[in-house]
Amino acid sequence: MTSRWRWLMRLLLRRIWFRAALFSLSSVVLALLAAFVAPFIPYELSTKIGSDAVDNILGILASSMLAVTTFSLTAMVSAFSAASGTITPRATQLLVEDSTAQNALSTFIGAFLFAIVGICALSTGIYGTSGRVILYAGTILVIAIIVITLLRWIGHLSSFGRVGNTIDRVEKVTHAAIERSGYRVAVAPAGIPPRRGRRPVFTDKIGYSTHIDLIALDKVAARLGCTIDLSIAPGAFVTPNREIAWLDGGNAANDVEIRDAFTFNHHRQFDHDPRLGLVVLSEIASRALSPAVNDPGTSIAVLGSGVRVMAALLDQARTGAKDGKRVRLPEIAIEDLLDDLFRPIARDGAGIVEVAIKLQRSLAEIAGMVPSAYGPLAMRAADALARCQASMTFEADLECVRTVYRAHWTDPKP
Known part of the structure; x- marks a missing residue:
């Protein structure tokens, strides 16, 4: 199997409709399986389960699962809208592909279909007394799956679509893209x-x-x-x-x-494009620095994630790219990577002393890990300082930024 087919298969498995269709098909098969297994069930066991037990449970499942599915879908759409409006539209791709949300929605839809198919099959009388035993066991299994999924979904909703969780998602998917892409930095x-x-x-x-x-x-x-x-x-x-x-x-x-x-x-995707991760991180920071949001803490958190991502990219530059035997990948200039991540933050956070100081220290931390990249990093640090000098009106704040800059960038480096 070529790498393209593996990639397409990975994309298919992340589609919400595929997972929902798979769960729904499994539920229908489980509901109809009882009719075929019924002849193998002992008669004594069949008489111990009331004839109306399954009917009542399936009726409750059918009515409740439709409401739970609607609630879950509403929660997901609300998270997508909030991320698009307050974080960045590029981050919604990661929320749509969230496996926990997809499993929850697929499980609830599948349980609803299981109940509907079971009720319809019961009304035709295809199960018989023995078939009801299998359907009853299947119903208990579905209820157990619903309870576990619902508990996980409730816990997941506490962080789903939040800014910190989204930053972690972007960082994680960018690290995965670095491993897959074999970027030459x-x-x-x-x-x-x-x-x-x-x-x-x-x-x-x-x-x-x-x-x-x-x-x-x-x-x-x-x-x-x-x-x-x-x-x-x-x-x-x-x-x-x-x-x-x-x-x-x-x-x-x-x-x-x-x-x-x-x-x-038509659109960039995260799977093999680490630069998209850097761009999205900088967009999250820029949105947080806008006057409407005014959240410097998010930008500082983004800079921490950015340092880890840049360290991974530059570490790959030292270990070598994953070329093919006869295929060589192109080189990506470190200047482009630094501009993707740091320039928007330097521009939008030039007037905020906390962000400016964190930016200077982040650049210095990368330079400490990769001394060979000192030149491009020093240029970005000087550019950020110049932006602060043009934007900051309070001299004491500006002097704090200058002090941090002098501490890291005035001494000659190898």
């Missing part, structure tokens, strides 16, 4: 592979690169006996006049196979 100026004697491959699509099938590209390169240098990484916006790869073999007929290894979409 160029701490020094990125080198451009020699292109003389090589030919470019263009795409006929317009959109964002969301996935690159390195396994498929490796097979093409091995068959052609050449190497392929990619010009774009996941998250790049491409047009028909931008090359997506360079290679030193094959002909135009092979370009179709190379183009087919790239997946493009």
